Amino acid sequence: GAVVSQHPSRVICKSGTSVKIECRSLDFQATTMFWYRQFPKKSLMLMATSNEGSKATYEQGVEKDKFLINHASLTLSTLTVTSAHPEDSSFYICSARLTKGQGAEGNIQYFGAGTRLSVL
Amino acid sequence: DAKTTQPNSMESNEEEPVHLPCNHSTISGTDYIHWYRQLPSQGPEYVIHGLTSNVNNRMASLAIAEDRKSSTLILHRATLRDAAVYYCILRDVRMRLGNEKLTFGTGTRLTIIP
Numbered sequence: 001g002a003v004v005s006q007h008p009s010r011v012i013c014k015s016g017t018s019v020k021i022e023c024r025s026l027d028f029q030a031t032t033m034f035w036y037r038q039f040p041k042k043s044l045m046l047m048a049t050s051n052e053g054s055k056a057t058y059e060q061g062v063e064k065d066k067f068l069i070n071h072a073s074l075t076l077s078t079l080t081v082t083s084a085h086p087e088d089s090s091f092y093i094c095s096a097r098l099t100k101g102q103g104a105e106g107n108i109q110y111f112g113a114g115t116r117l118s119v120l
Numbered sequence: 121d122a123k124t125t126q127p128n129s130m131e132s133n134e135e136e137p138v139h140l141p142c143n144h145s146t147i148s149g150t151d152y153i154h155w156y157r158q159l160p161s162q163g164p165e166y167v168i169h170g171l172t173s174n175v176n177n178r179m180a181s182l183a184i185a186e187d188r189k190s191s192t193l194i195l196h197r198a199t200l201r202d203a204a205v206y207y208c209i210l211r212d213v214r215m216r217l218g219n220e221k222l223t224f225g226t227g228t229r230l231t232i233i234p
Contacts, residue, residue, distance in 0.1 A: 006163070034221060043207075044164065044224040093163045097220060107152060107211065109222060111163030 002028045004096050006112025013084055014120055021079045021115045023094030029074035030096035034109065035067075038091040050077045084119045091116050124208045129229040138195040140228055142208030145189045150213045153184060154222070155193050157204040164207065164224075167193065171213075203232045 003026040013019050023033055031052050036044040048058045048069050056069035066088075068080040077096075081088055095109040125143040132138040144153065155167040168175055168182045170191075175182040181194040195202055207227040211220065 004163075032220065036224075043226050044158075046221050046223070049221060091161075095163070095222075107154075107169060107213075107220075108166045109156075109220075111156075111165065114161070114163045116161075 002026075002096075002098065002108075002110045004094065004110045004112045006094055006115055008115060009113060010116045010118075012118045012120065015085050016083055019081045019084055019117060021081075021092055021094070021117075023077045023079070023096070023112055025075045025096045025110070028096075028098055030077075030098070031074065033071060033077040033094055033096045035069060035077075035079050036093045036095070038093060038114075040091075044093060047079075081117065084117070086119045089117055089119045124210060124225055126206070126208055126225065126228045128226065129231065131231045131233055132195075132198050133233050134200060135197055138198045138202070138230065140193040140195075140206050140208075140230065141190065142192070143190045144208070144210055147188050147210060148212065151210040152213055153182065153188075153191050154209045154211055155180070155182065156207045156209065156222070156224075157202075158207070158227070159201075159204045167206070169211075198230075198232050200232050200234065203230055205229050 005024045007022045033050040035047045037047050038044045046059050047062045048056045050056045050069045050071040052071045058064045071077040091114050093114040095111040097109050152169050152171050154169040156164040158164045168180050170182045183192045205227040207224050209222050
């Protein structure tokens with residue numbers, strides 16, 4: 001199956017700093033990537049949909065100026081948590097789907113291993 | 121998205137089959153049934169999906185009721201590595217490209233007893 005690499009796996013930062021998380025599709029092209037957030041013992045909540053070459057679509061209640069998403073190529077999307085605060089501490093997970101035309105597997109999303117952000 | 125209902129938790133003995141149920145009584149004709157699982161401290165992992173017919177792959181089997189209002193994920197021989205949260209998700213095949221988001225419910229936490 002396709003592989004999605006997410007980096008870093010864990011980051012600890014001071015309050016007020018910005019943190020960038022990278023999501024790469026290693027062996028396939030991904031027109032669309034998704035960013036999720038998961039709090040302890042809770043389910044995944046979609047934050048935004050990232051489309052290559054265009055602005056991301058944010059879910060209701062997610063501040064686009066706080067969570068900056070850039071999808072500059074078909075294999076890379078980044079999420080930057082700006083001016084992070086302790087309440088932003090969470091498990092952030094990205095996913096990607098195959099670009100249309102890469103077969104029936106286009107229905108499947110492939111997830112990164114997640115980034116655990118701890119803001120002190 | 122049409123809603124799914126799963127038990128919060130289940131237990132199974134190691135090396136025995138596991139049947140994880142999912143109810144989706146409001147499923148539409150264009151909804152695929154997807155199953156993902158999330159191991160502890162990992163991102164979710166695709167398991168299997170189907171539309172009407174039962175499906176098999178190397179990880180599991182998916183049994184879909186004739187009226188499609190319920191489905192069952194079958195792990196034929198559970199191992200300790202199968203301990204995870206299992207999510208049953210419906211996805212409309214008509215979803216416009218770029219909007220194929222997955223909506224995760226609370227899933228079923230599967231515990232495997234050695």
